[in-house]
Amino acid sequence: MQEIARQVRIDIVEMLFRAGSGHLGGSLSATDILVALFFGEMRTKAGDPCWLDRDRFILSKGHGAPAYYAVLARLGYFPREELLTLRQFGSILQGHPDSGCTPGVEIPTGSLGQGLSIANGMALAARLNGHASRIYALLGDGEVQEGQIWEAAMTAAHYGLDNLVAILDRNRLQIDGHTAEVMSIEPIADKWKAFGWHTLEVDGHDIGQLLAAFQACKGVKGRPSMIIAHTVKGKGVSIFEGQKKYHGVAPNPEEYQQALQELGAVTGPPA
Amino acid sequence: MAAKESTRVEYGKTLAQLGAENPQIVVLDADLSGSTQTHHFAKIFKDRFFNVGIAEQDLMGTAAGLALGGKIPFASTFAMFATGRAWEQIRQTIAYGNLNVKIVASHGGVTVGEDGGSHQAVEDLALMRILPNMVVLAPADGPETRAMTRWAAAYHGPVYMRTGRLAVPVIYDDTYVFELGRGSLLREGGDVTLMGIGIMVQTCLDAAALLAQDGIEARVLNLGCLKPLDWELVLDSARRTEAVVTAEEHMVTGGLGSAVSEILAEHCPAPLKRIGLRDTFGMSGKPEALLKHYGLTADDIKQAAYKVIARKANHLALPVMDLKAPKMAGR
Numbered sequence: 001m002q003e004i005a006r007q008v009r010i011d012i013v014e015m016l017f018r019a020g021s022g023h024l025g026g027s028l029s030a031t032d033i034l035v036a037l038f039f040g041e042m043r044t045k046a047g048d049p050c051w052l053d054r055d056r057f058i059l060s061k062g063h064g065a066p067a068y069y070a071v072l073a074r075l076g077y078f079p080r081e082e083l084l085t086l087r088q089f090g091s092i093l094q095g096h097p098d099s100g101c102t103p104g105v106e107i108p109t110g111s112l113g114q115g116l117s118i119a120n121g122m123a124l125a126a127r128l129n130g131h132a133s134r135i136y137a138l139l140g141d142g143e144v145q146e147g148q149i150w151e152a153a154m155t156a157a158h159y160g161l162d163n164l165v166a167i168l169d170r171n172r173l174q175i176d177g178h179t180a181e182v183m184s185i186e187p188i189a190d191k192w193k194a195f196g197w198h199t200l201e202v203d204g205h206d207i208g209q210l211l212a213a214f215q216a217c218k219g220v221k222g223r224p225s226m227i228i229a230h231t232v233k234g235k236g237v238s239i240f241e242g243q244k245k246y247h248g249v250a251p252n253p254e255e256y257q258q259a260l261q262e263l264g265a266v267t268g269p270p271a
Numbered sequence: 272m273a274a275k276e277s278t279r280v281e282y283g284k285t286l287a288q289l290g291a292e293n294p295q296i297v298v299l300d301a302d303l304s305g306s307t308q309t310h311h312f313a314k315i316f317k318d319r320f321f322n323v324g325i326a327e328q329d330l331m332g333t334a335a336g337l338a339l340g341g342k343i344p345f346a347s348t349f350a351m352f353a354t355g356r357a358w359e360q361i362r363q364t365i366a367y368g369n370l371n372v373k374i375v376a377s378h379g380g381v382t383v384g385e386d387g388g389s390h391q392a393v394e395d396l397a398l399m400r401i402l403p404n405m406v407v408l409a410p411a412d413g414p415e416t417r418a419m420t421r422w423a424a425a426y427h428g429p430v431y432m433r434t435g436r437l438a439v440p441v442i443y444d445d446t447y448v449f450e451l452g453r454g455s456l457l458r459e460g461g462d463v464t465l466m467g468i469g470i471m472v473q474t475c476l477d478a479a480a481l482l483a484q485d486g487i488e489a490r491v492l493n494l495g496c497l498k499p500l501d502w503e504l505v506l507d508s509a510r511r512t513e514a515v516v517t518a519e520e521h522m523v524t525g526g527l528g529s530a531v532s533e534i535l536a537e538h539c540p541a542p543l544k545r546i547g548l549r550d551t552f553g554m555s556g557k558p559e560a561l562l563k564h565y566g567l568t569a570d571d572i573k574q575a576a577y578k579v580i581a582r583k584a585n586h587l588a589l590p591v592m593d594l595k596a597p598k599m600a601g602r
């Protein structure tokens with residue numbers, strides 16, 4: 001799975017370089033989380049994206065779309081060549097996830113703060129329908145500054161949604177700088193606990209820890225789970241790591257070359 | 272080609288100047304200070320800049336409180352999130368409360384480009400125009416942005432101003448003075464009136480140049496002050512040319528096309544075509560490709576002009592009613 005994550009990171013760098021724009025830092029920080037979820041945990045069928053019993057995923061931090069698309073392509077939801085059309089006119093891969101265009105995407109996201117409520121609704125529906133589906137939502141640590149997140153946090157706990165797992169991509173950066181400087185969110189674990197959530201913290205780049213956390217959440221009854229995944233924005237490429245500058249820009253040609261080298265890319269474009 | 276300036280950049284620079292001139296001015300942003308260009312102000316006036324994080328509803332409420340405390344708050348984020356996420360905070364507190372808050376939102380329209388439909392505000396003007404007390408502005412170029420920003424700082428009451436992402440050609444020079452409720456006549460012509468707002472004003476001028484090559488003289492108006500709209504100028508132009516095309520980087524519903532339709536339908540139903548998005552969301556792509564896809568080019572305006580001119584002969588001119596622009600409510 002680590003190898004898949006490495007490949008996904010190469011895809012992300014390649015996609016953004018071709019597109020000339022896009023969100024690099026938050027895609028690379030979320031890569032291991034997405035790979036662990038889609039390759040190690042969730043029950044989905046790439047050939048049947050609307051399979052009723054599937055587990056669901058909501059990319060609430062919608063700007064992480066490149067990582068999401070690279071994972072979906074690897075699973076076979078659409079041909080990998082499509083990755084190179086990211087953000088272009090007429091592409092099935094919009095700048096932010098659009099369920100109307102992209103197989104495997106459940107709902108448009110990109111306007112931050114809305115995904116957890118949607119996940120709650122899906123979790124309630126699964127319960128009403130008697131489906132065993134589990135619902136996963138990935139949130140940004142800047143994103144949780146939105147008030148709607150905390151409305152949803154109350155709802156999930158109130159209705160005891162134990163089929164819901166939220167993961168926080170705790171990379172400590174947002175657009176204008178460090179979350180600690182822009183708008184402090186700490187003590188973040190205590191907040192979720194106080195809202196009634198089963199809360200655990202993991203290294204968000206350690207696939208083993210992530211998988212173990214997903215397993216642990218399954219044993220929790222009567223409450224939703226929050227996995228705070230400590231990550232590094234821009235993870236995998238030294239020049240991008242921890243740099244606010246790389247939130248929403250594509251690599252230039254030198255950065256692109258260096259990134260491919262550091263990620264050990266043998267061939268350039270995805271096969 | 273003329274020099275180009277970006278309206279969001281000119282807003283940011285003017286705001287920094289205003290900060291030095293008026294200590295009552297405070298600025299708020301929601302984690303987009305680089306994009307909205309409030310970072311110029313933030314760097315110089317640290318104590319008067321407040322980043323509320325990714326929390327647009329809180330942004331508007333906090334700006335409202337600062338206005339109640341006698342400050343002149345400018346609150347900025349993307350047009351989508353300002354007018355969408357925080358619409359009710361704006362409606363209930365800023366507009367209903369008639370507070371002295373200036374909402375200046377960047378990234379209006381489809382020229383946002385690659386970020387796609389989730390980030391392209393094509394309904395912001397409609398959402399703001401429907402609000403009593405709110406003044407709604409969309410500058411066409413750099414000089415108009417500077418003039419409108421300065422005007423907004425001096426005016427007492429709620430204002431919404433939309434800026435754009437891209438650099439656009441400069442139309443005015445620095446002698447341009449903005450007046451509330453006044454549009455401007457940029458080109459004389461008797462055959463058709465092209466009424467534009469924002470970046471579409473230049474496109475109207477380009478369309479007029481194309482039409483002139485065919486011997487058709489178009490009158491061109493900038494209606495960057497969408498609310499209150501310059502009724503006299505709209506009606507006078509419609510009566511003179513008896514054919515009108517409106518152009519906006521926005522839905523044809525709720526914005527300039529609607530505003531002009533409302534006036535013409537009541538007072539002077541001249542043939543009209545509206546250029547803008549029709550019942551659709553935006554999408555990813557290069558700005559030029561999107562302008563073409565949504566029919567927002569000079570050529571589209573030219574074709575529309577031909578259509579309304581052709582309809583002139585058939586239309587029954589109704590008597591023109593008494594022209595009095597309505598007073599804005601609450602003042």
Ligand SMILES: Cc1ncc(C[n+]2csc(CCOP(=O)(O)OP(=O)(O)O)c2C)c(N)n1
Nearest residue numbers: 026110111112140141142143173174175302
């Ligand atoms: C409602 C809303 N406001 C603002 C934005 C603009 N925006 C896009 S990404 C971002 C920062 C996100 O920070 P974070 O959630 O920490 O994501 P990450 O650092 O993982 O990329 C902002 C403010 C948005 N997409 N939606």
